Amino acid sequence: MKSYSKKDLILKTIIETYLEGNNPVGSNELNHKVSIPASTIRVYFKKLSDEGVLTQLHISSGRIPTFSAMKAYWYEQLYENEIVINDLALLEFLLDKFEIYTLIYGGDELVLQGVDIVNDKFIVLDFVQNEIVLKFNQDSLIFLQRLIGLDLKSIENLAFRVEFKELLGKIAMLKQAMIYYRYNESKAYQIYQNDEFAKLLSPQIGFYFNDKLQFQPLFEEGFMGLKLKSTFLGKESNAIFAGSVYSDFKTMLNIIKEAA
Template sequence: MKKPSKQELILDAIIQTYLKSRMPIGSSELQMKMTLGISPSTIRIYFKKLSDVGSLEQLHVSGGRVPTHQALMGYWQEKLDLTQPLAIKNIDKIKRSTHEHNLFCIVEKTANTPFKELVTVQNRFLILVFDEHEVVLKFNAKVEQFLQRLVGCQMRELKDISAQVGLYELHEKLSAIFSQAPILREGEKEMYSIAHELQNEAFIQRFQTLHFVESMLDGLYFDGFVPQGCMAIKQKAQLKDEDTTVDLFCFGRIESDFEDFFNQVKE
């Protein structure tokens, strides 16, 4: 792995300090927080370089520096690993940490899982097996033959196909799984506060749509999906209390300390 440069270390230190304090930081203050033995005068040189490349900005002539929106985007893309499911301690911890960090969070049981297996029971029942769900239908040889060809497709895809071909019992049972209430929906006050501050309430309609989360891909979302200056995260998580896989969605200002939030809620 490439060793980070002093400029990169200084930018990281500025961002981490800013996430904690939400205040501009000066060279002397940063020098006291770092352990690299860099003088304030040298830090000021790097401040100038980072400002020139658009990573820092100075809100007031005599004030310290703050990271730009672009720098924060790069920081979160580098720091947050969404490739592995997050092991969550418990729902109460998420609820408390959501309010502490002024975020809006949804936790839903993962519904869009693969159709893994079709089991025939004594020519009486057909059992469709998913990761955490099973759907039972009355046996029908033609339906059995049809469903065998669909093993491996996603639950949502199967739900849509079942409606198209007239398998209404299957469609209703899969729809019932998708309509289950979220395990947690917390922080709507914070979401409305952001909408009011940015004079942009259009994005709230998307977040109010039942189970919009399961239609999203895992990843980070910036400008476009969310308003300028905000960030959203969709990630798989393992809820230990219930031994189940869930979808975790978080939204907030991009300068919210998402890293500390995840450190608090994970096992």
């Protein structure tokens, strides 16, 4: 178990207390949780506020963690890389409770088994139970033949690097057809509050996750996204969760893990 300094312990406890009820946290309330005198806590409140990780909405109110504090907290706390989802009713209960949007889709795990030519007009990429059809072009054929054995995610990355737009478009269509689950679209709209919210409805959003956690510029300030490998009702997939930095992603994931 990680050992925390007094200052870090106070900050961590403030964050977790705030996540429980989304109410400003006062020194007396914190005193009951960390067994540190309220007068000492108030000293650390001042230090943490000066560092920009706590803020105070009103002079008489308690403190709340800033966006930067939440970003650092989630980088430290969200260490899960995979999730197993077997209970859809429980998932929807948690997504409603914590006000989180989710998108679950397949496709990235598909492996290119072969490349065929049809009537000298089309190139067919064989992914066993799925396929992608492209217009025939000799240069494209040579490029694609070198990709046999790679998964779709790797192929997509390479197509992006060489600006193979037709292939990127067909990959997007394939992934769109492999959306297994999408919930709380209204929360996706709240993140952007304009037409950009539509990008969260497509599996292509996953392409822009160079790490499992993303904040700005992919998401608006105060919001975040989490991408995990998942097994959804027995299907290999990817899960994207998005919401406010003040939504309790950690508790949600822990409950799902315990129920799996």
